[in-house]
Amino acid sequence: MSGDEDRRNEYVDLDALLSAERDGALDAEERARLEALRAAQPASEARRAAFASVDAALRDLADAPLDARAIEAGLAGLAARTVARGMNPLPATPSERGASRAVWRRPFVPVVLAAAAAFFLYLALGTPAFEASRGDGSPGVLAVDQGDQREESNLVPGVDDEDLAVIEALDVLDFMAEREQEGRG
Amino acid sequence: MQTPDPDVRLMLAFRDGDEDALAALYRRWAGPVLRFLERMVRERAIAEELMQETFVRVHGARDRYSAEARFSTWLFRIARNLALNELDRSRNRAPHVNSDAPDPADRGRPALTLVAGGSDVDELVDARRRRGRVEAELAALPERQRSALWLAAVEGYSYAEIAEILDTSPQSVKALVHRARSSLADRMQQEDEAVPAPPVGEGAG
Numbered sequence: 114m115s116g117d118e119d120r121r122n123e124y125v126d127l128d129a130l131l132s133a134e135r136d137g138a139l140d141a142e143e144r145a146r147l148e149a150l151r152a153a154q155p156a157s158e159a160r161r162a163a164f165a166s167v168d169a170a171l172r173d174l175a176d177a178p179l180d181a182r183a184i185e186a187g188l189a190g191l192a193a194r195t196v197a198r199g200m201n202p203l204p205a206t207p208s209e210r211g212a213s214r215a216v217w218r219r220p221f222v223p224v225v226l227a228a229a230a231a232f233f234l235y236l237a238l239g240t241p242a243f244e245a246s247r248g249d250g251s252p253g254v255l256a257v258d259q260g261d262q263r264e265e266s267n268l269v270p271g272v273d274d275e276d277l278a279v280i281e282a283l284d285v286l287d288f289m290a291e292r293e294q295e296g297r298g
Numbered sequence: 299m300q301t302p303d304p305d306v307r308l309m310l311a312f313r314d315g316d317e318d319a320l321a322a323l324y325r326r327w328a329g330p331v332l333r334f335l336e337r338m339v340r341e342r343a344i345a346e347e348l349m350q351e352t353f354v355r356v357h358g359a360r361d362r363y364s365a366e367a368r369f370s371t372w373l374f375r376i377a378r379n380l381a382l383n384e385l386d387r388s389r390n391r392a393p394h395v396n397s398d399a400p401d402p403a404d405r406g407r408p409a410l411t412l413v414a415g416g417s418d419v420d421e422l423v424d425a426r427r428r429r430g431r432v433e434a435e436l437a438a439l440p441e442r443q444r445s446a447l448w449l450a451a452v453e454g455y456s457y458a459e460i461a462e463i464l465d466t467s468p469q470s471v472k473a474l475v476h477r478a479r480s481s482l483a484d485r486m487q488q489e490d491e492a493v494p495a496p497p498v499g500e501g502a503g
Contacts, residue, residue: 136456170486172451179329188321
C-alpha cells in the first residue's frame with residue numbers, strides 16, 4: 114500500500130515538475146529531482162510531449178495582434194471615452210499637448226489666484242460706494258461708483274455689495290476645485 | 299531612480315503629463331490584453347469593450363500610479379478584475395463556444411491561411427476542429443486555472459507575476475497552472491483516442 118502511495122506521490126510530483134519546467138519555474142533542487150524521476154520513469158517523455166502539445170494548442174488560439182488600423186481606431190475610441198467621462202482628453206495635435214498639463218501648471222490658475230488676491234486686497238483697503246440700483250425696475254442692476262466711470266452688472270435683486278464679494282470669492286474657489294477635480298479624472 | 303521596465307517609464311511619463319505615452323502603451327498592450335480578456339469572457343465583443351475600459355481605468359488612475367511592479371502586471375490585474383465583474387454580471391449567460399459550425403458572430407478571427415505547398419483540406423478541417431475543442435476545454439476550466447495557464451503558457455508571465463495578477467501566491471499559481479495543463483492534456487488525449495481511425499483504403503482485398 115505504501116509502495117502504491119509512494120508511486121502515486123512520485124507521479125504527481127513528476128507531473129507537477131514537468132508542468133513547471135515548461136514555464137522555466139524550476140529551481141536547482143527541483144530540476145535535480147525532475148531528472149531523477151525522469152530517469153526512473155522513461156514514459157514521462159510522453160507526458161512532457163502532451164504538455165508541450167497543450168501549450169502549442171493554446172498559442173494557436175492566440176489571434177494575431179490587432180492590426181495598426183484597429184489600434185488607431187481603438188485609440189480614437191479611448192480618447193472619446195475619456196472625454197465622455199470628464200477626464201483630461203488625450204490630445205490629438207501637438208498644439209493641444211501643452212494644454213493637457215496638471216491643473217496647477219495651467220497659466221490661468223495663477224491669474225485667477227492673483228485676481229482673487231487683488232479683489233480681497235481691494236476690499237480690505239476700502240471700497241468705493243456700491244449702490245444697488247433698482248432703476249427702472251430692471252432686475253438687480255448694480256452700479257459700481259468709480260468716480261466718473263460707472264460699471265453695471267446684472268444681479269438678482271436684493272444682493273448687496275457684501276454678498277457680491279462673498280459670491281465672487283466662492284465662485285473662484287468652486288471653479289478652482291472643479292478644475293482640480295477634472296485633473297484627477 | 300531609473301526603472302528598467304520601459305512600460306513603467308512610459309506610465310510615469312503619462313502620469314507626469316506626456317499623453318503620447320499612454321498611446322504608446324495602448325499600441326503595445328491592447329492586443330495581448332484583448333486576447334486575455336477573450337479567453338476570460340469568451341465573447342469577442344465583450345472582450346473589446348473590457349479592453350477599452352481597462353485603458354480608461356489606466357487613464358483615470360494616472361495620478362495614483364506608482365512603479366512598484368511591472369506595468370503589464372498591473373494592467374492585466376485591472377483587466378482581470380473587469381472581466382470578473384463582467385462574469386459576475388452575466389453569470390446566467392451561456393458561454394460562447396466556438397463550435398465547428400461557422401458562427402456569424404465569430405468575426406475578427408483570422409481566416410484560415412493555406413500554407414504554401416498545398417496543405418490537405420482535411421488537415422485544415424482537422425486543425426479547425428482541434429482548435430474548437432481546445433477552446434471548449436479551456437473555457438470549461440475554472441477561471442483561475444484558465445487565467446493562470448493562459449498567462450503562463452501564452453503570455454509568458456512568471457509565476458510571481460501571475461501571482462500578483464491573481465492576488466495569490468506563486469506556489470498557488472504553480473498548482474493552478476499544473477492542474478489546468480494536466481486537465482487539458484488528459485482531455486485532449488481522451489478525445490484523440492476517441493477519434494476513429496481512418497478507414498483502410500478500398501480494394502485491398
